Amino acid sequence: xxxxxxxxxxxxxxxxxxxxxxxxxTTAAGAFDDARQAKDAIKSGKAxxxxxxxxxxxxxxxxxxxxxxxVGANGRLNMDKFPLTGAYTTYAVHxxxxxxxxxxxxxxxxxxxxxxxTVNGRISKTPGTxxxxxxxxxxxxxxxxxxxxxxxxxxxxxxxxxxxxxxxDRSCQGxxxxxxxxxxxxxxxxPGSIAEQEVNHKVDVLIGGGMQRFEQKITAGxxxxxxxxxxxxxxxxxxxxxxxxxxxxxxGKPVLGLFATGNVPVEWTGKAAALGGTSPQRCxxxxxxRPSTTPSLAxxxxxxxxxxxxxxxxxxxxxxxxxxxxxxxxxKQDHAADPCxxxxxxxxxxxxxxxxxxxxxxxxxxxxxxxxxxxxxSQIVPLEATPPGLSSTLVTDEGQQLKVNYSTxxxxxxxxxxxTQVRIAAQxxxxxxxxxxxxxxxxxxxxxxxxxxx
Ligand SMILES: [Zn+2]
Numbered sequence: 001x002x003x004x005x006x007x008x009x010x011x012x013x014x015x016x017x018x019x020x021x022x023x024x025x026t027t028a029a030g031a032f033d034d035a036r037q038a039k040d041a042i043k044s045g046k047a048x049x050x051x052x053x054x055x056x057x058x059x060x061x062x063x064x065x066x067x068x069x070x071v072g073a074n075g076r077l078n079m080d081k082f083p084l085t086g087a088y089t090t091y092a093v094h095x096x097x098x099x100x101x102x103x104x105x106x107x108x109x110x111x112x113x114x115x116x117x118t119v120n121g122r123i124s125k126t127p128g129t130x131x132x133x134x135x136x137x138x139x140x141x142x143x144x145x146x147x148x149x150x151x152x153x154x155x156x157x158x159x160x161x162x163x164x165x166x167x168x169d170r171s172c173q174g175x176x177x178x179x180x181x182x183x184x185x186x187x188x189x190x191p192g193s194i195a196e197q198e199v200n201h202k203v204d205v206l207i208g209g210g211m212q213r214f215e216q217k218i219t220a221g222x223x224x225x226x227x228x229x230x231x232x233x234x235x236x237x238x239x240x241x242x243x244x245x246x247x248x249x250x251x252g253k254p255v256l257g258l259f260a261t262g263n264v265p266v267e268w269t270g271k272a273a274a275l276g277g278t279s280p281q282r283c284x285x286x287x288x289x290r291p292s293t294t295p296s297l298a299x300x301x302x303x304x305x306x307x308x309x310x311x312x313x314x315x316x317x318x319x320x321x322x323x324x325x326x327x328x329x330x331x332k333q334d335h336a337a338d339p340c341x342x343x344x345x346x347x348x349x350x351x352x353x354x355x356x357x358x359x360x361x362x363x364x365x366x367x368x369x370x371x372x373x374x375x376x377x378s379q380i381v382p383l384e385a386t387p388p389g390l391s392s393t394l395v396t397d398e399g400q401q402l403k404v405n406y407s408t409x410x411x412x413x414x415x416x417x418x419x420t421q422v423r424i425a426a427q428x429x430x431x432x433x434x435x436x437x438x439x440x441x442x443x444x445x446x447x448x449x450x451x452x453x454x
Pocket of ligand 1: 417
């Protein structure tokens with residue numbers, strides 16, 4: 001039998017004894033810091049702020065792969081340093097409410113955004129009756145919090161969309177994309193496309209890619225004939241398109257950052273996994289297709305926090321902010337069986353986690369949660385394995401070979417999400433709620449309770 005790890009011991013001790021003296025008994029180096037963090041984290045008070053970090057498609061395999069490659073098998077990523085860790089289930093449902101064991105990002109995001117499970121492809125609407133369900137962001141706005149929604153995908157992609165829109169199908173991203181959402185169009189009396197809804201929500205900070213959706217012309221209603229970007233300007237948005245623009249954005253007006261036509265280009269490049277494997281490769285930690293003026297996810301996270309905090313200070317608000325930050329292309333590179341793209345995006349996401357934890361270190365009334373929306377394909381397999389699908393051999397930063405396998409679909413097809421549970425880790429008020437094995441919809445309750453949303 002394994003001895004319990006130091007972290008488990010510390011958490012268990014903190015939970016039963018909850019006194020500094022009892023917790024400090026453990027002698028391992030750094031244990032006191034861990035114990036103090038755990039003690040803080042099991043506090044049940046109100047949070048002033050919540051920062052929710054979503055690694056899209058970031059299952060345990062994806063975390064381990066990034067850890068092994070970048071900081072080594074015995075190293076720790078920023079996302080590994082939370083004092084309290086649990087696991088949660090991510091399944092979607094069919095229209096009749098029975099489980100659909102493998103979720104997509106739309107149903108998954110709807111789970112934590114609304115507390116209600118839905119069918120794959122749907123954005124914050126019910127599974128059978130297709131009715132809108134109030135989201136955490138809507139509740140946070142109603143309760144006086146500043147709100148932000150940051151991603152490396154198109155801003156209208158499923159994970160950012162679930163907070164500030166309701167759509168029958170995730171594909172209804174811009175005014176010209178409404179084929180699968182006949183009752184959501186403005187002409188039909190609906191709320192319009194995801195892009196229109198996001199700016200109509202007046203989310204204080206919207207940052208991501210997807211300019212192509214916001215450049216589409218609105219087809220009905222009061223903004224007919226304008227693009228969504230023009231509508232956003234009319235609603236008071238500052239629209240920025242690169243790092244300098246983001247840096248110059250001022251609090252006092254909402255910010256719409258659109259840093260790419262589609263998804264924000266990935267940070268790293270390398271050889272995609274191949275049938276029969278690749279020769280051992282080191283990843284290239286740059287991408288010629290990524291303009292040097294493109295902000296990193298950590299840049300966007302830093303600026304979003306500054307803007308949201310400044311807004312609340314100017315308004316002398318007692319409430320803080322609710323901010324979601326998504327590392328979207330961990331998923332997209334996993335679909336593409338591109339291990340270097342995937343690891344680079346996981347590392348970039350981890351630097352955004354560092355930004356959030358640094359803020360929380362100075363503002364302990366901040367609940368920080370890091371999790372994923374679903375697990376994915378990549379698996380670390382023995383070097384001697386000969387997977388039937390795609391694989392690649394990497395040479396890690398610690399100089400060792402590592403084989404990664406992508407075999408959830410036929411080579412040439414998009415690799416698939418998987419239905420396994422994923423990690424959820426947290427610190428700050430109400431963080432203890434992530435312990436054990438929970439359901440994804442429980443994250444809605446955790447944030448609602450932390451911010452006392454009514
Ligand atoms: Zn996906």
